[in-house]
Amino acid sequence: MNALGTNLFQGLNLEKEMKRWNQLYKIMTEPRPEIVPTPRQIVWKKNKATLWYHPAKEKRHAIPVFLVYSLLNKAYILDIGKGSSVVGGLTERGYDVYLLDWGSPGLEDSAITLENYIIDYLENALKRALRHSDAKEISLAGYCLGGTIAAILASITDLPIKNLSLAAVPIDFSIGIFPNNLLEGLQTGQLNLDRFADAHGTIPSEVMYLIFRMVSPGFASSTINLVTRAHDEKYVEKWRRMDKWTKDSVSFAGAAFKQLFNDLYQENKLLKGELVIGGRKVDLKKINCPLFVFSCSRDTIILEKQSLPLMDLVSSKDKTYEVYEGGHVSLALTGVFAEVWDNWLSARS
């Protein structure tokens, strides 16, 4: 084959090319890969949300960890498959892991607000994780908007949060990836999304996917990357999982959508200390537990500037800020988040 290849195309590795196009053919014809989660059991279910418990392979830390992912995407990015799972990495390092999967809201959930998500879902889930684990304290970690939600909860709850870790977290909403005029339009109310949210009730996942595509419209490089490295089976496997997760978007409750844009993007209430959740004023100064915040250098969705103000707002004495090489989800997708977090957390658990 090689000889034939050499004759036909000088320097072209035909075997590699066969593999490349075979893999691409497979991607086009085979169904999307099934994501096999780390061994788990259900602790609690509320509406569409599920609290999963992933027991440690060999328990080495008394304090369990609780993971919160964004409301805008599915939580299985944190448990995307053996070898690159954040949850799997943590259980292998001896932590009991609780993961809150928000689920995808239906039309019946259109009235769910951020308050409901934070108090009725997250705080209750945390209570249940504490009771289930029989631990006196718990370490809380949030990724992206999940980090914002975790920070809000940490500043209003009485629950014993031992450590707080936030990855790629937006705190300052006055800056962002949107063009300045668009952002100004959102902030001044010229571009109001209330009617759009009300008309939908719950914004369907297809519309949410479109919004994401508008935020980052270029998709050619991802496909060309795949073609370029399609001969590498491991890369193809990861690409397929990532592709599945990217296209597997969630719907969004209209009331929470409005609150997100009005209270956070328009009025930046979280940073100003004016946000009120469940009758409790959100004051980030009330966060006094050990804090670990990290951003990704090539993040095109959440800018480093959006996370940094948190470091000055909290009253924690033990606080660490790091920047890692990678894109918005690469630390979660590669499972590096587990390693990064363990380095900081192990001495505090």
Added chain:
Amino acid sequence: MSNDKIFEPFIGLNKLGEMWDQQLNGLLYNLADNKEFVRTASSGLNTYSMYLERLRKSQELFASLMNIPTKKDVAEAAKLSIQTEEKIDLLEEQIWKLQDSISSITKENLGMFEEVVNIVLQMKDEFQKMAQSVAETQKINAGLQELRKEIERGLFEIRREKQKKEPEKKQDKELVLTGNIK
């Protein structure tokens, strides 16, 4: 040497793709970064929302005329099940509180029972000591009783001997008085 070179057409293509994405993103970013775009987007969103509202209303109207359920009706039914779930959660929390108070009461009771057991054990010791002292007292009592009997017997003997000696003394006295002493 030129024959050993590996031909990798996709590396160049990859670079082109990245450039294309950057250019496209930049172009769209610049297009969106003006007030006119914001105004157009705003009116576009409002128009879209208005037509969606109308469509929903007419769908509801037709569905009610045809007497068929809409997604809204299904959502209302689903809300009931969510409410039930919330009530179950509240009940579960009440059960937790009960369990906690029962376990704290059990702990208190356990402490109390331990105290009672200690008292009972102490009482047992005391009773044993008392039983021993009662047994000793009984022995002393028996000894005293025997001693009493001995004394009574001795007294009786003394009295009897005394009584025996009494008539002899009387006779001697009479003889002395009558002078019939031989």
